[in-house]
Each structure stands twice: as structure tokens, then as C-alpha cells.
Amino acid sequence: MHIAQGVFKAINVNKCTKAGGTFVFWVADWFALMNDKMGGDLDKIKIVGKYLIEVWKAGGMDMSHVKFLWSSDEISAHAKEYWGQALDIARRSTLARIKKCCQIMGRKEDTLTAAQILYPIMQCTDIFFLKADICQLGVDQRKVNMLARDYCDSAGIKAKPVILSHHMLYGLKAGQSKMSKSDPDSAIFMEDSAEDVERKIRNAYCPTKPESASKVAEDDEMHLVKDDLMNPCLDYLRYILFAVEGYTFKAGDKVYTTPGPCSLDAHLPHVGFCANS
Known part of the structure; x- marks a missing residue:
């Protein structure tokens, strides 16, 4: 986990809870599975998810007004509601629009799996499923956020989701718009x-x-x-x-x-x- 996900996430969450909000984390284990993380092993993905929670605690996140929901548990428990919403979003969205949203995953069109096509549809569904007053996401998720708001126009939903986007920390190398785990x-x-931190900053x-x-x-x-x-x-x-x-x-x-x-x-x-x- 890099500091954009660790320290910076803790800072942003603390700002929200200090302002009086309750922060609901959507632990996206099924999404990690769709993106083939940890070799597609859901048990390993869940272990990593629990580890990330401990890192946030150690990073100074105030947990008194934070709760965690695991996507696999919540979607399974409310399958009719969730998949009904997902299907409605899918039928009102063109394939071209969904492919553009897939760019947030860093995937090129010719390498996308069918599961990864579902990814932005489910991300959009999450926004409505969680019934959050404010959706706090990185600005790199802007295309999915706009998909959700445009869906409201198509579906006749007057109360569009409120999106609170946070800045993406730059990578350490020239021209890197965000940090990369692969580098x-x-x-x-x-x-x-x-010693690692000092070396990286000096370079x-x-x-x-x-x-x-x-x-x-x-x-x-x-x-x-x-x-x-x-x-x-x-x-x-x-x-x-x-x-x-x-x-x-x-x-x-x-x-x-x-x-x-x-x-x-x-x-x-x-x-x-x-x-x-």
C-alpha cells in the first residue's frame, strides 16, 4: 500500500468524520477478484483487505465513526436489489461508454476480460446501493462518477449523487500523475x-x-x-x-x-x- 492509499486516505477520512460524517468503507474484495488480484484467490484477497484496515488504523485513521462493508457479503445478502440496479445501469449505458470507464483500471481495450467490463457497472451500482449522502472517491474515478450522474438523467432520478473527489498524489518520477504499485x-x-523513504525523496x-x-x-x-x-x-x-x-x-x-x-x-x-x- 502506498502513502496515497494509506496516509492520505486516513487524512481524508478524518476530515469527513471530523465534519460530522460517518465514513462507510466499501471493501471491494469482489472487485479485486474481477481484476485478478492475488491470482484470483478470494481468500487471499480477504486477508489483504484485513491487512489494509490495520494499516489505516496504524496510519492515524480515527475509527470511531468508520465502518467497513465487504462487497462480497453485502452483494450476496442483497442480490435482488443489487443486481436489479446493475442491470438497469447496464441497459441504459452504451458499451463504448463503459469501455471508457474501464480506463481507470489501467487496461487497454484489447486486454479487457468480460469480468472487467462489469467493473465500472458495479462501481456505478455501488454508489446507489450504499445510499451514501456523499460519495468520497479519488478524482481518477471521475468517469464512473459521471456515469452515475448521467444515469440519473436517463432513469429520471432527480436526486443525483454528490461526489467529493480528492486529489491524486503525484508519482516520484517526472510526468507521473499518480503513484504506481508496479514501479x-x-x-x-x-x-x-x-532509509527507503529518504532515498526515494532524494532521487x-x-x-x-x-x-x-x-x-x-x-x-x-x-x-x-x-x-x-x-x-x-x-x-x-x-x-x-x-x-x-x-x-x-x-x-x-x-x-x-x-x-x-x-x-x-x-x-x-x-x-x-x-x-x-
């Missing part, structure tokens, strides 16, 4: 040692001025605001470290109490990051 040096993992892409268009993120839909600098060091400062109340960042002989001024000294985070790690 260990593109991400900081919850299991990394202090991280840390530009001082905007790069040419060829080096920016490959998918503009991955982020909520335009950021020509795409500096992962500054990104982690803003969204991870400065999320801690009262945090002070030191870089060389400079001290920062807010993230904004750091962008003016983009070459300094390597020094300060390692000193504060």
Missing part, C-alpha cells in the same frame, strides 16, 4: 523503511520551473486543479505534511508554516524533507 521507485509505501523529480507539455501528466482528468510544475515533493508537503495541524517545514535556513511559499523555493524540499523524515 516501486515511483511511490512511497507504508511498508518502506526510513525524486523536483523541478524549479514548469516543464514542456511533453513532460506533464498524461491525463489532465487526473487532477482537480492545473499544476504545470507537477513537483511530487511539494505535492506531499501540501497534502501530507501540512495536513498535520501546526506543522512547520524547514529547508536549509528557511522555515515555512504554510505550503504556498514552498513553491517559490522548489529546489529546497530535498533538504528539508530528509531532515524532517
Whole structure:
């Protein structure tokens, strides 16, 4: 699990619960099965799911207003309701639209399995099945979110789902719009040692001025605001470290109490990051 899923998820959940909400986690074990995680072994997938919950606890997530629902259990227990909704979404959606939503899985069309075609349909179904007041998802899920809202128009549903999208943390290499589990040096993992973290930060892409268009993120839909600098060091400062109340960042002989001024000294985070790690 990388820090975008671990620490950053804990930060976002805590913001929601601190504001008075109850956060419902949809533990997507069946979705992992459809995406052939852990070799398609559901028992192993469930073990990993339980591990992730423990990582979130260790990462500072306030569990007092959090509950976890396993997709395999809930869908099986409410099969008629769930699959009826899924079929209605499927019959009102074109195959072309569903294939576009499959891009969030990082799959090309010619490698998609039939199960993976079901993936976005079920994701969309989840939004209605859970009856959440607010759906909190990464902005990389935007296409599925829009599918859900457009489905409301088609089905005559007036109360469209409210989507709260969070930022996607950059990968450590140039032009990476998010961290990649398949590239260990593109991400900081919850299991990394202090030495690993320091090495990765020292080697991280840390530009001082905007790069040419060829080096920016490959998918503009991955982020909520335009950021020509795409500096992962500054990104982690803003969204991870400065999320801690009262945090002070030191870089060389400079001290920062807010993230904004750091962008003016983009070459300094390597020094300060390692000193504060």
C-alpha cells in the first residue's frame, strides 16, 4: 500500500468524520477478484483487505465513526436489489461508454476480460446501493462518477449523487500523475523503511520551473486543479505534511508554516524533507 492509499486516505477520512460524517468503507474484495488480484484467490484477497484496515488504523485513521462493508457479503445478502440496479445501469449505458470507464483500471481495450467490463457497472451500482449522502472517491474515478450522474438523467432520478473527489498524489518520477504499485521507485509505501523513504525523496523529480507539455501528466482528468510544475515533493508537503495541524517545514535556513511559499523555493524540499523524515 502506498502513502496515497494509506496516509492520505486516513487524512481524508478524518476530515469527513471530523465534519460530522460517518465514513462507510466499501471493501471491494469482489472487485479485486474481477481484476485478478492475488491470482484470483478470494481468500487471499480477504486477508489483504484485513491487512489494509490495520494499516489505516496504524496510519492515524480515527475509527470511531468508520465502518467497513465487504462487497462480497453485502452483494450476496442483497442480490435482488443489487443486481436489479446493475442491470438497469447496464441497459441504459452504451458499451463504448463503459469501455471508457474501464480506463481507470489501467487496461487497454484489447486486454479487457468480460469480468472487467462489469467493473465500472458495479462501481456505478455501488454508489446507489450504499445510499451514501456523499460519495468520497479519488478524482481518477471521475468517469464512473459521471456515469452515475448521467444515469440519473436517463432513469429520471432527480436526486443525483454528490461526489467529493480528492486529489491524486503525484508519482516520484517526472510526468507521473499518480503513484504506481508496479514501479516501486515511483511511490512511497507504508511498508518502506526510513532509509527507503529518504532515498526515494532524494532521487525524486523536483523541478524549479514548469516543464514542456511533453513532460506533464498524461491525463489532465487526473487532477482537480492545473499544476504545470507537477513537483511530487511539494505535492506531499501540501497534502501530507501540512495536513498535520501546526506543522512547520524547514529547508536549509528557511522555515515555512504554510505550503504556498514552498513553491517559490522548489529546489529546497530535498533538504528539508530528509531532515524532517
